[in-house]
Amino acid sequence: MGKIYRQPSELSSNYDFIVVGAGNAGAVVAARLAENPAFKVLVIEAGLSxxxxxxxxxxMPFLAGRASGTKFDWNYKTTAQEGLGSRVVEFPRGFVVGGCSNINNLVYIRGPKNDFDRLAEVSGDPGWSWSALDKYAKMNESHVQAWNGNDGEYDPTAHGHGPLKTSLVAEPSELDQRVKEASKQLKNEFPWKHDLNSGDCLGLGWIHTTVGDGQRSSSSTAFLNPALEARDNIDLLLSTHVTRLAPTEVGGVDFRVVETAQTANGISTKITAKKEVILCAGAIGTPQILQLSGIGPKAVLDRAGVAQLVDLPDVGQHLQDQPFIFYQWRANAPTLASHLRDPANLSSAMAEYAKSKTGFAAGAARYNTIAFLRLQEAEMTRLLEGARDPAAGPDSAHFLWMFVNTFVPNPGQSPPTEGDWISVSAVLQSPTSSGSVDIVSYSAFDHPAINPAFLSTAFDIGTMISAFKTIHKFFSAPAWTGFFGEPSDEVAALINDAAIEAYIRKYATTIRHPVSTARISRADEDAGVVGPDLKVKKVQGLRVVDGSVLPFASAGFPQAQIYILAERAAALIKETWA
Structure with missing residues (x-):
């Protein structure tokens, strides 16, 4: 068995690979590398077990997302966001083995073929295309039945045989059934898609979730923990920050030395990888560690008091994230709003789950259907004003909706105390705004300045306004007859673009999908942070494997894309050192 350590002083000094971060990508990369018994792998995780x-x-699937703000969260906050009325927004990231795969809202949707094909084009490597990555997607994930044996509506050929388990809804609600029926009634504008993981996801369909056997399936449960239990060539170090990466020689650019500490004033320990350091700390942690190591833009490093060792201006820049917001309507049919208001129902669900991992709490029952949609051509042309379409291609969405079978308040709103309600969340899927992640000091224990620059372009706010107005068109389908009551008071007041914009800027927040802070580019380009093989440019012994390398906001959900990215990255590393 692999060993789990809580003190750096207890470690062996003999590791081929050091994986920094045990999140979505890190757990996969480490577990796959450990499949080769000749490799000795160390995983360093800042967070908890x-x-x-x-x-x-x-x-527990029912509690998905509730770890935000707890000890399992880094508890980051953004800088004041001008596009959100100067609000500071909470920015949850997983401070735990499994990373965000253990605290996210479970959604597993790979996105359209366009998104991966654009990645291949931007990187200059056809190995990142949809068709080339198919085998990695299928070795990563497998579809399983929901807790009640329901298989759901899916395409078996789009799924594989991997350890990560995904499933569909156990018990579709009346809301879900009406969404599907309305889609079929308005099929030209809102087509129903059989399986949103097939690469064709422009339209509506069922949400796939990372749930199997009645519980969350994550990178730790599917990959890292089984590897630690089965193999003796992989170790895990917990509760330890990587404070910086250092060259093996003074003045050199071989960054295989990893410096760690457990507190801001604690003892510093150095560990050297024989083969590679693989940075998997995520879209916030990865640029922070690179900058602390003297790799990044000089102005940022100078302000933080860090000497620049390697000039890579794109480190921490081009941060993209996706803002979202909720709209609410009364329903003339039972929804979870009234069901959850009765403590007896919640107690019953919890008791059943504790006994058998079945029932309401064993699935993501609030949200089961989703829509990926594009702007109308004329509206897109007007908003872009001659600029390039930010979507990956004609089959990639500009915005999406998720249909939620209860009242979900935006930050600062209070839920009603009576009645049945549904909500629709609108997400800006292809933003043009971009920001930065910059260190503010030379300490790894000081959070960096996170600035997603939400809604800072006319296209972004215009697309969010259009997303709301398009909801009314979808709700005009005959399938909705008799279902709706009145909208919430605030939604009822959204009668013109100015009112909609004010509502969005007042309440929008992050859907927690940051990317692009160490983005991939062609090997011969000066721009970018990593090349097509994910090796950091201008240095040796260092790769990045996480969401920070994705060059644009995900047209699907980044959890799924990062899993696939990590599978191919592990294969590339194995091939390099075979």
């Missing part, structure tokens, strides 16, 4: 006290909040 996924078996820590209180970890039920990570595993």
């Amino acid at each position: 996924d078996n820590e006290e209180g970890s039920d909040v990570l595993r």
Whole structure:
């Protein structure tokens, strides 16, 4: 068995690979590398074990997302966002083995073929295309039945045989059935798609979730923990920050030395990788560590008091994230709003789950259907004003909706105390705004300045306004007859573009999909941070494998894309050192 350590001083000094971060990507890369018994792998995780006290909040599907703001969260905040009325927004990231795969909202949707084909084009490597990555997607994930044996509507050929388990809704609600029927009635504008993981996801369909056997399936449960249990060539170090990466020689550019500490004033320990350091700390942690190591834009490093060792201006820049917001309507049919208001129903669900991992709490029952949609051509032309379409291609969405079978308040709103309600979340899927992640000091224990620059372009706010107005067109289908009551008071007041814009800027927040802070580019380009093989440019011994390398906001959900990215990255690393 692999060993789990809580003190750097207990470690062996003999590791071929050091994987920094045990999140979505890091757990996969480490587990796959450990399949070769000749490799000795160390994983360093700043956060907690996924078996820590209180970890039920990570595993129970009904509690998905509730770990935000707890000890399992880095508890980051953004800088004041001008596009959101100068609000500071909470920015959850997983501070736990499994990373965000253990605290996210479970959605597993790979996105359209366009998105991966654009990645291949931007990187100059056809190995990142949809068709080339198909085998990695299928070795990563497998479809399983929901807790009640329901297989759902899906395409078996789009799914594989991997350890990550995904499933569909156990018990579709009346809201879900009406969404599907309305889609079929308005099929030219809102087509129904059989399986949103098939590469064709422009339209509406069922949400696939990372749930199997009645509990969350994550990078730790599917990959890292099984590897630690089965192999003796992989170790995990917990509760330890990587404070910087250092050259093996003074003045050199071989960054295989990893410096760690457990507190801001604690003892510093150095560990050297024989083959590679693989940085998997995510779209916030990865640029922070690179900048602390003297790799990045000089102005940022100078302000933080860090000497620049390698000039890579794109490190921490081009941050893209996707803002979203909720709209609410009364329903003339039972929804979860009234069901959840009765404590007896919640107690019953929890008791059943504790006994058998079945029932309401064993699935993501609030949200089951989703829509990926594009702007109308004339509207897109007007908003872009001659600029390039930010979507990956003609089959990629500009915005999406998720249909939620209860009242979901935006930050600052209060839920009603009576009645049945549904909500629709609108997400800006292809933003043109971009920001930055910049260190503010030379300490790894000081959070960096996170500035997604939400809604800072006319295209972005215009697309969000259009997303709301398009909802009314969808709700005009005959399938909705008799279902709706009145909208919430605030939604009822959204009678013109100015009112809609004010509502969006007042309430929008992050859907937690940051990318692009160490983005991929062609090997011969000066721009970018990593080349097509994910090796950091201008240095040796260092790769990045996480969402930071994705060059644009995901047209699907980044969780799924990062899993696939990590599978191919592990194969590339194995091939390099075979």
